[in-house]
Amino acid sequence: LISDLGFDAFIALVEEERIAIKNKKFxxxxxxxxxxxxxxxxxxxxxxxPDEKKYQxxxxxxxxxxxxxGFFSINVKLPLGNMDTDTARALAELVAEGYSADExxxxxxxxYLIKFVREQYLRYFFQELDKLxxxxxxxxxxxxxxxxxxxxxxxxxxxxxxxxxxxLERVIREEYPDLIYNNDIKIKISGCMxxxxxxxxxxxxxxxxxxxxxxxxxxxxxxxxxxxxxxxGIGLMADKIVKxxxxxxxxxxxxxxxxxxxxxxxxxxxxxxxxxxxxPYFYNMLKPLATTENISADYFVDWGNxxxxxxxxxxxECAGVMLDLVSTLLNDxxxxxxxxxxxxxxxxxxxxxxxxxxxxxxxxxxxxTSKDVNCNTQHGIISDFDxxxxxxxxxxxxxxxxxxxxxxxxxxxxxxxxxQYLTDAERFFEAMENLRVKQTVVA
Numbered sequence: 001l002i003s004d005l006g007f008d009a010f011i012a013l014v015e016e017e018r019i020a021i022k023n024k025k026f027x028x029x030x031x032x033x034x035x036x037x038x039x040x041x042x043x044x045x046x047x048x049x050p051d052e053k054k055y056q057x058x059x060x061x062x063x064x065x066x067x068x069x070g071f072f073s074i075n076v077k078l079p080l081g082n083m084d085t086d087t088a089r090a091l092a093e094l095v096a097e098g099y100s101a102d103e104x105x106x107x108x109x110x111x112y113l114i115k116f117v118r119e120q121y122l123r124y125f126f127q128e129l130d131k132l133x134x135x136x137x138x139x140x141x142x143x144x145x146x147x148x149x150x151x152x153x154x155x156x157x158x159x160x161x162x163x164x165x166x167x168l169e170r171v172i173r174e175e176y177p178d179l180i181y182n183n184d185i186k187i188k189i190s191g192c193m194x195x196x197x198x199x200x201x202x203x204x205x206x207x208x209x210x211x212x213x214x215x216x217x218x219x220x221x222x223x224x225x226x227x228x229x230x231x232x233g234i235g236l237m238a239d240k241i242v243k244x245x246x247x248x249x250x251x252x253x254x255x256x257x258x259x260x261x262x263x264x265x266x267x268x269x270x271x272x273x274x275x276x277x278x279x280p281y282f283y284n285m286l287k288p289l290a291t292t293e294n295i296s297a298d299y300f301v302d303w304g305n306x307x308x309x310x311x312x313x314x315x316x317e318c319a320g321v322m323l324d325l326v327s328t329l330l331n332d333x334x335x336x337x338x339x340x341x342x343x344x345x346x347x348x349x350x351x352x353x354x355x356x357x358x359x360x361x362x363x364x365x366x367x368x369t370s371k372d373v374n375c376n377t378q379h380g381i382i383s384d385f386d387x388x389x390x391x392x393x394x395x396x397x398x399x400x401x402x403x404x405x406x407x408x409x410x411x412x413x414x415x416x417x418x419x420q421y422l423t424d425a426e427r428f429f430e431a432m433e434n435l436r437v438k439q440t441v442v443a
Contacts, residue, residue: 163304
């Protein structure tokens with residue numbers, strides 16, 4: 001924004017928002033935090049490891065030297081971010097033994113980070129983690145795929161993320177074993193377009209969709225390339241390339257990795273390879289895999305499933321559970337309205353104002369979705385709602401929906417405004433429910 005608008009214009013926009021902020025300033029004491037307890041040397045030594053080859057690979061991929069002399073951190077690869085309670089308790093007991101800091105962190109890639117491990121205890125940690133099934137080499141590598149639950153548990157899932165992630169990890173470990181040493185390529189999968197699996201920030205990303213073939217519906221994945229962190233504070237959003245049947249995704253990955261090995265320059269990072277060759281190059285490479293002609297019956301069964309794929313096709317397209325996305329958004333809006341009411345009852349005015357604002361945004365998105373209007377930003381929702389509901393007369397409001405919603409940044413977070421804004425949100429919710437009833441009757 002600063003680059004696009006200039007510093008002065010940016011600061012002017014900040015000042016416009018400042019009036020609505022609950023705390024105009026917040027003093028942070030840089031010394032007020034709990035420091036990690038540094039372990040003492042206990043003299044334990046594990047000399048012999050049954051699988052020395054696996055240990056050396058683990059040491060190379062999962063263990064990193066800290067900036068504090070004599071200490072190492074351990075990345076624990078947690079498949080799909082899942083762990084049963086017995087394993088969780090055993091891991092907690094291991095960390096509490098005193099051979100590392102007495103805490104561990106959750107990583108962005110669904111793993112764990114154990115800190116302040118002395119070099120002489122690394123073999124011991126490997127041995128104990130291996131007993132728990134948590135010493136798999138390749139943490140944070142191309143073979144460590146992040147995925148949301150997808151259709152396994154999520155009402156909004158369109159395709160299986162977990163099942164696909166397991167299959168792609170198998171492909172990498174069996175066919176491209178050296179990629180456990182590659183931490184440049186990050187693969188991320190989301191079961192729908194909502195990006196809980198952060199597919200848009202991946203070097204190779206996928207998000208769930210569906211396709212039609214022969215009058216039937218099959219699970220599919222939108223493939224994206226080129227996302228991630230470039231450095232110097234620059235982030236990259238992945239580019240959409242092509243939609244592929246879910247069962248064709250492993251071949252798409254093979255095609256990408258084989259071409260990268262064949263046509264990538266010496267020492268060239270994956271994203272540099274992608275941007276050098278360009279989007280059309282990869283579209284043409286992968287387009288043959290997007291076809292639904294002459295596909296086999298197993299293409300209609302999603303990864304990790306045994307039953308034929310079924311989806312509720314409509315405004316909200318969901319797999320696994322027959323759930324309308326619009327109804328889900330309406331229920332979410334109702335919860336937000338209740339949060340706004342509860343906050344008023346508790347006298348937390350700024351929180352109530354936030355939840356009332358959320359009612360407008362969530363409710364507006366629900367109604368726009370019912371008209372198949374794509375809405376990805378809050379300002380986009382506000383603008384599109386004016387176009388599709390206010391200007392059409394379906395939602396009469398004095399002025400505009402934008403004026404109504406953006407009262408939030410024109411008022412101090414006082415009790416008076418919180419109650420007034422809540423009343424506005426309640427009226428909007430009631431009108432929204434009435435509109436939805438009319439839509440349902442017409443449908």
